[in-house]
Amino acid sequence: MQFAFLVDPPAPSCEEGLYLPKFISPTPLNGERMYAEINKELEIKVKAKVRYGRLRDIMISGPLNTSTHRNTNDEFVIRWTPQPDDLGDYHPICFAVESQADIYQSKMRCVLVNVKSKDVNxxxxxxxxxxxxxxxxxxxxxxxxxxxxxxxxxxxxxxxxxxxxxxxxxxxxxxxxxxxxxxxxxxxxxxxxxxxxxxxxxxxxxxxxxxxxxxxxxxxxxxxxTLGFTAHRKNVTVLEKGYGTFTYEFEFYPDNQYQKRIDPSAYPLEFYLKSRIYMQIEATSTLNNTELFIDSCRASPYDNANYQSTYPIIENGCTVDPTVEIYHPQHNKQFRFSMEAFKFIGQHDQVFITCSVMMCEAKNPHTRAAQGCINSTSVHYVHHHHRKREAVIQSGNHYISQGPLRLRRSAEELGARVTNLNLNLNMVFIAGCLLAAVGMxxxxxxxxxxxxxxxxxxxxxx
CATH class of the missing domain: 2.60.40.3210 (Zona pellucida, ZP-N domain)
Structure with missing residues (x-):
């Protein structure tokens, strides 16, 4: 029996985080005890950083059926689903991260997983x-x-x-x-x-x-x-105690005349870069003496008001995007504006617009609508705002969204991309995907x- 050894050169530095990957949050601590339930998937997130080079892969040692993948947050995710035979057992799961050069590895870190019965059904x-x-x-x-x-x-x-x-x-x-x-x-x-x-x-x-x-x-x-895909978002109806019922409608229009909205069956809408997008938000309220206020509008590659990485269009009642134009409305429960089309960098070819809106008592100088555009340092107004809400002079903030908007390709771009079309599906297609596959x-x-x-x-x- 013969053995061959390949000796790698020494690392220029043994300090973690330079050439050797260093674990960072949310990676669990070495020796940390974790709990898992029978037939419920356990997920362990591992994240590391390295200054010189790039992270390549993760090595693991653990129970059977343990799997790993890498998510878009650049985290390695270890998943394991305990079986009934694992009840009461303790299972170590150990892992180390490799850098791109294949010769530098982090320290080995282990956690101990205790399998127990369901705590909560x-x-x-x-x-x-x-x-x-x-x-x-x-x-x-x-x-x-x-x-x-x-x-x-x-x-x-x-x-x-x-x-x-x-x-x-x-x-x-x-x-x-x-x-x-x-x-x-x-x-x-x-x-x-x-x-x-x-x-x-x-x-x-x-x-x-x-x-x-x-x-x-x-x-x-x-x-x-293609099966049952509904892109156009429905109106949002809100019933707020002390302020009545109101419905928000968010629509796109072909031009600044705002004569007829774009047919919902035409969604997702397509625009060329820098072409102008015309939008209108309108509120219908059971109270007559009210006006609509748009606090913020943000663009996101996903239809999620809580998505953190978004592009600001309007913030604190102020226009942020330099291409925004605001048009005179027909009445004070209407807001009309436009901006130039853009796309998110990367494989995010679709855009959703989400706005935070509210209803205020018309001509009341103490409402948020009366304040108009304010900067983020107006701390005193925040306290004033909450005191006035208690007097029911304005509603709370509500999120409404519309989209998706897609970047329209030129004929040359379409010819170059047609072979890769199936690889560029984005999150907006999730509704269609759900009809073709069962959510886990x-x-x-x-x-x-x-x-x-x-x-x-x-x-x-x-």
């Missing part, structure tokens, strides 16, 4: 626009919906009281609301949220050891996108881990 149903979560009250040992909240409970659609009954706490969470976060890897889109235990529904932070019920829906990014569901009781966000810039044609 959870059922998650995924459909094309929302996640429905049913939690068995008996498994919560006296915890009620009054002590649970989603990531962002400010939207009335996120109320746990609406759908809950005597046996189950139920939440119907839109994919673009309630603080739902998006992750993606090469093959799937994941929508995540969680139910957190709080002393009071108004609590913003906690320093207690709290229970959190995390859940997600996973959808394939590729599939038949994952849910587990864990402690909260922070997500890292991708950053985007706008690409302007030269």
């Amino acid at each position: 959870l059922d998650v149903i995924c459909n094309e626009t929302s996640m429905t979560v049913h939690v068995d009250r008996a498994s919560l040992h006296g915890i009620t919906e009054d002590h649970l909240r989603l990531n962002d409970p400010s939207n009335t659609a996120c109320s746990l009281q609406t759908h809950s009954n005597s046996s189950h706490i139920t939440a119907v969470i839109p994919l673009n609301a309630c603080g739902t976060q998006i992750e993606e890897d090469g093959d799937n889109l994941l929508f995540r949220n969680e139910l957190s235990l709080v002393d009071k529904s108004t609590d913003l932070i906690t320093r207690k050891h709290q229970l959190e019920i995390q859940f997600c829906c996973q959808y394939p990014k590729r599939g038949n996108v 569901i994952c849910g587990v009781v864990l402690y909260k881990s922070k997500m890292l966000k991708s950053k985007y810039q706008t690409l302007i044609e030269s």
Whole structure:
């Protein structure tokens, strides 16, 4: 028997983070104990950094059926689903990260996973626009919906009281609301949220050891996108206590005459770079003495009001994008504006416009609408604003979105790209994908881990 050894040259420096990968958050600590439930997928996120070179791969040692992939946040994700035979066992999962040069590796780090039975009986149903979560009250040992909240409970659609009954706490969470976060890897889109235990529904932070019920829906990014695909967003109707019922309509128009909206069947809409996009937001209210105010509008490659990496168009009532033009409306519940078309850098060929809007008492000098454009340093106004809301002179903020908008290719570009068309599907096709494939569901009781966000810039044609 013969052995051959290949001796690599020494690293220029053994300091972690230079040539040798260094682990950073949200990577668990070495020796950390974790808990997993039978038939529930455990997910461990590993992230590292290196100054010289690039991260290449992750090496793992763990139970059978352990898998890894790399997501768009440049994290390595280790996944494992315990089986009934694993109940009560302790399983070590060890990992190390390699740099691109193949000869530099991080230190080996291990966690110990204890497999236990279900703490919380959870059922998650995924459909094309929302996640429905049913939690068995008996498994919560006296915890009620009054002590649970989603990531962002400010939207009335996120109320746990609406759908809950005597046996189950139920939440119907839109994919673009309630603080739902998006992750993606090469093959799937994941929508995540969680139910957190709080002393009071108004609590913003906690320093207690709290229970959190995390859940997600996973959808394939590729599939038949022609079946039942509905792109045009419906109107948003809001009933707010003390302020009546109002409906928001967000539409696109072919020109600045605003005579007839673009037919919803024409969506997704296509524009050439720098061509002008005409938009109108209109409110219908049960109260006559009201006016519409647009606090902000942002563009995103995804239809998600909570998506962090977005491009500002209007911010704090001020136009931010230099191409924005505002037009005179027919009445004070209408807002008309336009801007030049753009695209996000990378394989994000589609754009959604999301605006934060509110209704205010007309001609009242203390409302947000009366303040108009304010800069972000106007701290005193924030306190003034909350005091006035209690007097019911304006509604809360509500998000409305419309799209998608797609970049129209020239004939030359289309000829060059036709062979790669199937590789450039974007998130906006998720509704069609859902009709071609079944969403996979994952849910587990864990402690909260922070997500890292991708950053985007706008690409302007030269």
